[in-house]
Amino acid sequence: MSEKKCPHCKTKDRSEDEIKDLITRLNRIEGQIRGIRKMVEEDAYCVDILTQVSAARCSMNSFSKVLLENHIKTCVAEDIRNGSDEKTDELVVLLQKLMK
Numbered sequence: 001m002s003e004k005k006c007p008h009c010k011t012k013d014r015s016e017d018e019i020k021d022l023i024t025r026l027n028r029i030e031g032q033i034r035g036i037r038k039m040v041e042e043d044a045y046c047v048d049i050l051t052q053v054s055a056a057r058c059s060m061n062s063f064s065k066v067l068l069e070n071h072i073k074t075c076v077a078e079d080i081r082n083g084s085d086e087k088t089d090e091l092v093v094l095l096q097k098l099m100k
Helices: 016-041 046-081 086-098
Strands: none
Touching: 016 046, 046 086
């Protein structure tokens, strides 16, 4: 399947295994969010909902850690090997945003 990509947008080629892992994680998170919505619709107890929100947040954090690790090991490392600081500078800005 050939899709046109925006020439101004950054993209990343990912392995099939990496894509499969990320999609599996996102599907799990999506299921957790749907579960939380159902709990709200069914008037579940606040503490039970908050417990599930916490689990979903942990899943999102885990997803972010995997994605960040892959980014550092591929994009940032390649940029450093090529003698550029662009991805390193971008990573510093990203980490500042993530740690607010």
